[in-house]
Amino acid sequence: MAIKLKQLDGGTMDLPSEALQSFKTAFKGGVLSAEDPDYEETRKVWNAMIDRRPGLVARCTGTADVVQAVRFARQHGLLSSVRGGGHNIAGLAVCEGGLMIDMSLLRGVWVDPLRHTALAQAGCTLADVDRETQLHGLAAVLGFVSATGIAGLTVGGGFGYLTRRHGWTCDNLVSMEVVTADGQVLHASADAHADLFWALRGGSGNFGIVTSFEYRLHPVGPEILGGAIAWQGDEAVQVLEAYRAFSAAAPRELTSVAVLRIAPPAPWLPKEVHGKPIVAIFVCHSGQIEDGDALLAPLRATGRPIADIVTRRPYVQMQSLLDATQPKGRRYYWKSHYLPGIDRPFIDLVVAHAARIASPHSALLMFQIQGALNELPAGHSPAGNRDAAYVLNIAGSWEKPEDDGANMQWARDCFEATRAFSTGGTYINFLTEEEGRDRVEAAYGRTNLDRLATLKQHYDPENFFRHTKNVSG
Template structure:
């Protein structure tokens, strides 16, 4: 790399910020790159890709660094870090936003809501825009406005050859198709252009809590309630303890509860009628639903999934909640040991299911729900073995109900066939063709990897550090040492 022309920050192991810069959201990931190239713009990204290729360095791409598998950081190679590229530019006349690849969803919501606009984003505001978008993008607005990728208009991409391309429906449409769900397999996206929609500024939103002992009754009611719900209503069910948030009375802190979070993206009066049956069901411990600024609701769960905690996930799509499936969920959801562990279930359908399979690279659009089983503990706590076992056991109990998986919820120790499960055969095979065209050497393989038909560089055939055998801590080193002096 021509250091004189690189305008960003170069961070090596002797830099005082090295340990902070290599840390990602999941504290169970502990990897040591040779170099972190914190880019200031697209020209820096291009330079970093070309430098890594010329020195045969492993490449990891960091946007928000939020993915549970920890693919944003690698051992011994280079991390191309976009975290300094967070600009968001909204065009209220066209209802669009241009968003740099290192931005977080909180950045987008803040800029768009200044004009009463939004697009489907994650339910945690410190989630990165790039990772969530490239994997599909679940969020409160998805039943009304589709997944995040359904609102993607164009993307600027630095390819494996260090070339900058603009991908859209009419420019490199094959690449644009693959970016909408295929993850980070095809290049470094330095900028996204999104369609925005009128939302808020207030929405009827919040959560209702019932005692964990009511789980079966609540889920049976919830199944019937969401079956007829309008597209404006987004809901998420959380199984775990009530977090110690200021808005929750102290006597409920750490009590096992089933929580239904809701956000209705329509007029407040209409939303009150939609949510009335849910709010009236059973004997809730707490009802927090109220007219709420949309940006506040988007960040309401942020403090329950903090940076640096250790996470282990298993996940699957599920069909509609039959009684026997409800019994399985109720029997396992509260059997974890750590008070921070939880399971979360997203209701899909609506606009998500109306996009034909294959129109984007997102698979399994006809699933009713996505559930993720999340073991969580802090450094120094001894819950790891028990809650990893809980997550795996819960996942095994769901085997006869599983319908593929959302690629962004795949963890650090998944079998390669689970990546195919995320797409289905037809979509996966088409992704392989696009990968073979744009990245035949599999340069970008620190991800949920789509392998090209044949890899011309033997070193690139190694599995990424998230592959089976690498462990949840992600400490396995590549088989051969790269050139440690290449950046000096």
């Protein structure tokens, strides 16, 4: 029986069963359609707001499968999407009715402890990479939540606890293996296909399917000083003022994240505050552990902390400390700005918006990223935004579709109110489904976006990789 599939031009085709059969013969991994038992779990992504049903899912087992999937899609003019960890807020990993090229089974990591590099397959989560690199006391620059996919994070830029020391994740790439829109397998680095290497360091999924990333690693841990300190919400202004001074003075080994939210029923928070507003500062000091307590003293002396779980702990544990707040399957809607700094009027605004939070799962987060990334020129990679010091993420999160309106409105209101405090830039990986061309330009800047559009014309003239935050001119 023929299967209906969505095409690049927006139409649909009936794929004859012989064509599907010959693809299945050439492809080593599983090819799933709606009636397969694994289909439902594979098509679902982290954000439950995204409910798309691909016509087929090609579960790749290696580079040869990726090439087969691209050739099959090209031959039949199919709409395609690429899935890594499935964590993109806009749900770019899954296309309606087309072919989802699923990389999530490819999770090998090989560490070279002498060269301080790791080769990681594109289906890895952050946890997969941290686990292997930490065996050697090394770490890649990755993000804050361990279930996130490395692929989407890295090709979009990437930031985490080590960004202040070493820049964007993509600033730490040595090379990548990539399958391009014409089915070629290329090795991109500073010395080979340098323009493609440039484009893939922030240009997101527009240029090809990366099958493996080679990261430069850095000595970290295996233990660091890290955790969180929390205060009641009525001390938020005072605490954020202290955070402003503390983070401005902190060495690059010390990264902190300020969070305003309703206290979850977490064991580290006293029962009396559960369900009430709190402010928390997450910290990770990856320098000399002995220096950490003196650095943290001003924070600890601020107001009346209600919890303090900053302690010596494994770096891999620090990397998953925020995981429980971001489970797969909730409804999520984010708005985000890069900030050049934090001042008192901004603090007053975010505290006022935190008081209007519409869900116990939502949060306002400020990540400090200032440091190494600011030292590179604007055109070093499309990730750009070399003037950013903090990321503001207005992170709406709730459970029921009937609450969509109130939660999205809360995030939009806060976004508009804080716009004047932004650098004007934003993070491509935090853009939601409806954010279009103007926000893509805000993420890259005009010059980088023009260069991306030119390279897109060269590497993907037919815009095969269109289920992305698109950079075509």
